[in-house]
Amino acid sequence: MEIKIMKNILDRNQNKANEVRGMLAGKNVIMVNIISSPGAGKTTLLERTCERFGTEFRLGVVEGDVTTDRDAQRLKKYGIPIVVINTEGGCHLDSYSISKVLNFFDLDNLDMLFVENVGNLICPTQFDLGETFKLAVVSTTEGDDKPAKYPMLFREAKAVILNKIDLLPYTNFSLENFRSDLFNLNPGIPLFELSCTGSDGLDSWYKWILEQISNH
Amino acid sequence: MEIKIMKNILDRNQNKANEVRGMLAGKNVIMVNIISSPGAGKTTLLERTCERFGTEFRLGVVEGDVTTDRDAQRLKKYGIPIVVINTEGGCHLDSYSISKVLNFFDLDNLDMLFVENVGNLICPTQFDLGETFKLAVVSTTEGDDKPAKYPMLFREAKAVILNKIDLLPYTNFSLENFRSDLFNLNPGIPLFELSCTGSDGLDSWYKWILEQISNH
Numbered sequence: 001m002e003i004k005i006m007k008n009i010l011d012r013n014q015n016k017a018n019e020v021r022g023m024l025a026g027k028n029v030i031m032v033n034i035i036s037s038p039g040a041g042k043t044t045l046l047e048r049t050c051e052r053f054g055t056e057f058r059l060g061v062v063e064g065d066v067t068t069d070r071d072a073q074r075l076k077k078y079g080i081p082i083v084v085i086n087t088e089g090g091c092h093l094d095s096y097s098i099s100k101v102l103n104f105f106d107l108d109n110l111d112m113l114f115v116e117n118v119g120n121l122i123c124p125t126q127f128d129l130g131e132t133f134k135l136a137v138v139s140t141t142e143g144d145d146k147p148a149k150y151p152m153l154f155r156e157a158k159a160v161i162l163n164k165i166d167l168l169p170y171t172n173f174s175l176e177n178f179r180s181d182l183f184n185l186n187p188g189i190p191l192f193e194l195s196c197t198g199s200d201g202l203d204s205w206y207k208w209i210l211e212q213i214s215n216h
Numbered sequence: 217m218e219i220k221i222m223k224n225i226l227d228r229n230q231n232k233a234n235e236v237r238g239m240l241a242g243k244n245v246i247m248v249n250i251i252s253s254p255g256a257g258k259t260t261l262l263e264r265t266c267e268r269f270g271t272e273f274r275l276g277v278v279e280g281d282v283t284t285d286r287d288a289q290r291l292k293k294y295g296i297p298i299v300v301i302n303t304e305g306g307c308h309l310d311s312y313s314i315s316k317v318l319n320f321f322d323l324d325n326l327d328m329l330f331v332e333n334v335g336n337l338i339c340p341t342q343f344d345l346g347e348t349f350k351l352a353v354v355s356t357t358e359g360d361d362k363p364a365k366y367p368m369l370f371r372e373a374k375a376v377i378l379n380k381i382d383l384l385p386y387t388n389f390s391l392e393n394f395r396s397d398l399f400n401l402n403p404g405i406p407l408f409e410l411s412c413t414g415s416d417g418l419d420s421w422y423k424w425i426l427e428q429i430s431n432h
Contacts, residue, residue: 005221037254038337038366039358066338068365089368091307091338119365120336121254122282122307141357141380142255149284149335150254152305164357170383172413197388 013127017095020102020130027107030216031115033131035153037146038119040139041163043071044196046114050078052206057111057213062101064093064118071116081105092123095130111213121150132216133158140164140171144178151185159190159208166195229343233311236318236346243323246432247331249347251369253362254335256355257379259287260412262330266294268422273327273429278317280309280334287332297321308339311346327429337366348432349374356380356387360394367401375406375424382411 024031034042050059061082063072069084076082083101085093093115105113115131117124125134136157138146141164147154154160160182168175175193182191190208194201240247250258266275277298279288285300292298299317301309309331321329331347333340341350352373354362357380363370370376376398384391391409398407406424410417 037335037358038362039253039355066366066368068361070361070365089338089342091336118338119253120307120338122305122334122336123339126305139255139357141355141383142253145286146254149286150282152282167357167383167386170386 010126013095016099017128017130020095020099021132023102024107024113024130024132027110028216029107029110030112030212031129031131032112033115033117033124033129033134034137035117035121035124035134035157036119036137037121037139037142040119040137040142041161041196042116042119042137043074045137045161045163046075046116047078048196048202049114049206049209050075050080052202053112053209054078054080058109060105060110060113062093062098062113062115064097064116066090066118081110087118091118091120092127093117093129094127098129111216112209121146121153125150125152125156135159135161137161137163140168140173143171144173144175145181147178147181147185154182154185154189157186157189159192161205162191162193163196165193165200166198226342229311232315233344233346236311236315237348239318240323240329240346240348243326244432245323245326246328246428247345247347248328249331249333249340249345249350250353251333251337251340251350251373252335252353253337253355253358256335256353256358257377257412258332258335258353259290261353261377261379262291262332263294264412264418265330265422265425266291266296268418269328269425270294270296274325276321276326276329278309278314278329278331280313280332282306282334297326303334307334307336308343309333309345310343314345327432328425337362337369341366341369341372351375351377353377353379356384356389359387360389360391361397363394363397363401370398370401370405373402373405375408377421378407378409379412381409381416382414 063084134157192205279300350373408421
C-alpha cells in the first residue's frame with residue numbers, strides 16, 4: 001500500500017520534472033540541483049561562484065530550506081535573483097515547488113539557475129526537479145565513507161565537489177578510499193577537491209562551470 | 217490526499233512506538249535515538265561510549281544505514297550485541313523496524329540500547345521509535361546555524377553533543393551564536409562540547425550517561 005502510494009508520488013513528480021526540463025531547455029537555461037549533507041558548504045560554494053561569475057553571466061538561485069531564509073540572506077549581496085522555498089518540515093524539494101517558483105525568474109535572460117536543495121543526502125536524490133544535472137557536495141570533515149554509504153547521489157551526479165580540503169590534515173579522511181569508492185560507483189566523474197573558504201582548487205571548478213555554460 | 221496518507225503513516229508509527237516504549241519500560245531498558253547529519257560523529261561517539269562503559273554496563277546497538285554495515289563493523293571490537301537495519305534507500309528508521317530487531321536482543325540483560333539512526337537531520341525526527349530520549353549530535357564543521365535551520369530535532373532532544381570541538385579554530389563556527397540559537401529553542405538543554413577523536417569534554421558526557429543509567 002505505502003509502496004504504491006510512494007510510486008504514485010514519484011510518478012507525478014517525474015511528469016512535472018519532465019515538463020520543467022522541457023521548458024528550461026526551450027529557454028536555454030541550465031539548472032543545477034545541488035545536494036549535500038547539512039553544512040557541507042553548498043551556500044559558500046554559491047558565494048564563491050556568484051563572486052566569480054555574477055557579472056559575467058546571468059545567474060539565479062533557488063534556496064530550499066526547512067525553515068529560515070538565512071542562506072538567501074548570505075547571497076543577497078551579489079545582486080542576483082533569489083527565491084526561497086521553505087519546505088516547513090519537508091526533507092527535499094520537488095518538481096512542483098520548482099515549477100511554481102520558476103515564474104519569479106526572467107527565464108529569457110538567465111544562463112544558469114542553481115537550486116540549493118534541503119541539506120540531506122537521501123531524499124533529494126529521489127525527486128527529479130527537472131534539473132540539467134545534479135551536483136554532489138561533500139566535505140572532508142564528514143568522513144571518507146559517504147559515497148559508499150549514500151551511493152544513489154554519487155551514482156547520479158554529473159560532478160562532485162569535495163569541500164573543506166584545507167581541513168584534511170586535521171581529520172582521518174582518506175583521499176584514496178574516497179576516490180576509490182566514488183570512481184567505483186561512477187567511473188570518470190569530475191571531482192573537484194577544493195576549499196570554498198580559501199582558494200584551493202577553485203580554479204578547476206570555475207573552469208568546469210564555464211565549460212558547462214559555453215557548451216550548452 | 218498526501219497529507220492524509222502521511223498522517224496515517226505517522227499515526228501507525230506512533231502506535232507501534234508506544235508499544236515499544238511500554239515494552240522497554242517493562243524491561244527497564246533505556247533506548248537512546250541518536251540523530252545527526254551524515255558524518256557528524258555518531259559512530260565515533262558510540263566507539264568512545266562503548267570503550268568507557270562496555271564492560272561496566274550491558275549495552276547494545278542498532279545501526280541504521282541506507283546501505284552497508286560499515287558502522288557496525290567499526291563497533292564489533294567492543295563485543296556488544298549489534299543489529300544492522302539497512303533501509304535500502306529509506307531516509308529514517310521507524311518503530312516497526314525497531315520492534316522487529318528487538319527480538320535479537322536479550323532485553324532482560326540490557327541496560328542501554330543505542331540506536332544510530334540514518335544520517336539525516338529531518339526525517340528521523342518525525343518518526344518516534346519508542347525511544348526513552350533523542351540525542352542530537354552536531355559538529356563544529358557543519359556550521360553554527362544548524363539549530364536555527366533544523367529546529368525540530370533540537371527542540372525534541374534531551375541532550376546535544378557538539379562534536380569536533382578540536383576543529384573549532386579552523387572554522388568560522390561561533391559558539392556564542394550556536395548556544396544562543398539552541399537555548400532559545402530548548403532552554404537549559406544539556407550541551408556537551410567535545411571531541412570524540414580526542415578526549416576534550418568526554419568526561420562530562422560520560423558522567424551524564426552514568427546519571428541516566430543510575431537514575432533510571
